[in-house]
């Protein structure tokens with residue numbers, strides 16, 4: 534590959550940045566990754582596809598275990614507003630959650646081990662649909678994954694709020710349990726001048742939205758953090774027509790499963806109350822649900838100790854975050870951890886202007902290649 538920046542994996546990140554795709558539609562992304570892999574020496578490598586994902590096995594010299602490394606692949610429905618000359622070529626879609634970084638870093642680590650084999654097998658997992666509907670759980674259950682199931686598994690996520698040259702993690706919960714939330718309200722539309730002949734779903738939705746705000750403040754133990762965000766609300770067709778339908782779309786985040794169940798029970802009660810009060814019909818759909826990201830404590834502490842002694846980065850022991858990640862499904866069955874990679878930038882994840890600092894790509898590749906070599910061979 535000819536390099537335009539002088540850094541092959543920054544070039545790769547920029548090319549991936551231009552082709553963000555929805556979950557389970559990562560066709561161009563999969564093709565790009567397969568073409569890159571095909572150009573590498575093949576002797577130590579085996580490749581399988583699973584839907585739009587890819588599994589790569591780099592054969593070890595004397596394998597006793599399999600070390601897994603996962604990168605997610607999908608983009609987000611955001612109209613990009615960066616200053617980049619290499620903006621998304623897919624209107625309305627953007628890599629605004631760093632999955633272009635995650636894939637470029639994974640290719641950098643994989644390429645290193647093609648040329649510098651270690652004792653153990655390495656399994657690289659390019660996973661579709663992290664942003665939804667969730668690729669990790671079905672991939673974990675697939676026969677393709679079962680054949681190369683790793684003994685331990687790792688992943689990173691870019692973090693705009695941390696400086697370049699830092700990483701952050703913690704033993705135990707790193708990210709929250711999540712559930713999507715979709716509520717549809719159906720009433721009776723009508724002429725704006727005759728409200729007594731209709732029942733207005735814009736008003737019903739407004740009441741429900743306000744009531745939902747009381748759940749975290751009034752029903753959840755304040756020491757057990759939770760979030761309910763309604764990120765989208767739509768209803769009605771025109772300013773002088775009473776709305777027959779309204780829809781609320783949101784997400785629920787909790788640190789405990791008890792709070793997740795409590796929030797869902799309260800939403801159901803409030804929705805039934807709005808149905809009765811506004812004489813309408815309501816349906817609730819919880820969409821994709823993600824398990825918490827729980828870092829296995831012994832391996833995470835070992836990694837943190839290793840980083841403090843050997844890493845090329847500063848380690849921050851962070852607090853848990855209310856972000857969600859379907860990597861939690863892998864961690865629910867396979868011990869391992871996830872960490873934040875500092876990419877200091879003023880705009881946060883999922884923002885149309887986010888421009889993560891690309892210096893973090895080589896930093897992450899160096900950190901992961903050294904750590905995985907040590908984890909396999911004990912070589913510092």
Ligand SMILES: CC(=O)N[C@@H](CCC[C@H](N)C(=O)O)C(=O)O
Pocket residue numbers: 630663664665690711712713783784785821823855856857858882
């Ligand atoms: C790291 C990150 O930003 N992850 C997403 C995961 C989305 C989960 C699901 N679609 C939901 O909205 O609940 C996040 O929003 O935290």
